[in-house]
Amino acid sequence: MDSITIIGLGAALMTTISNIPQAYKIIKTKETNAVSAWSNIVLFIGLVVWVVYGFLRNDWPIIISNLISAIITAIVIFLKLTSKKVIEDIHDKVN
Incomplete structure (x- = not known):
């Protein structure tokens, strides 16, 4: 495997997992005030493209990498736009 392929795989991995910490934090803290819906919607559209x-x-x-990223970003958008009760229910099921 050449260095260009390794760089590409590393970039794909990092962008694919980049929103996992945000989704985890929302579920853990049950708080979405600091999350921008619009930036995540724009990101989601870009990933679909x-x-x-x-x-x-x-x-x-x-x-594959952008589809996974789009799914994770869609989860963040869902959590941002959903009610606090739904987030609390998810939090309780995960913990």
């Missing part, structure tokens, strides 16, 4: 681009180029690493 990357997935479409990946399909058009038949580039599975782009498709």
Whole structure:
């Protein structure tokens, strides 16, 4: 595996997992005030466009990494836009 591939895989991994800490923090603290819905919505749209681009180029690493990122970002958006009661229910089920 060459250095360019390693850099690409590292970048894909970091961007794929980047919103996991945010989702975890929301569930743990039951608080979404510091989370920007709009920035996450824009990010989600960008990730979906990357997935479409990946399909058009038949580039599975782009498709998979951005699809996973989009799912995680969608979870953050859901948690931001949902009621505090739902977050508390999720928190109670996880803990």
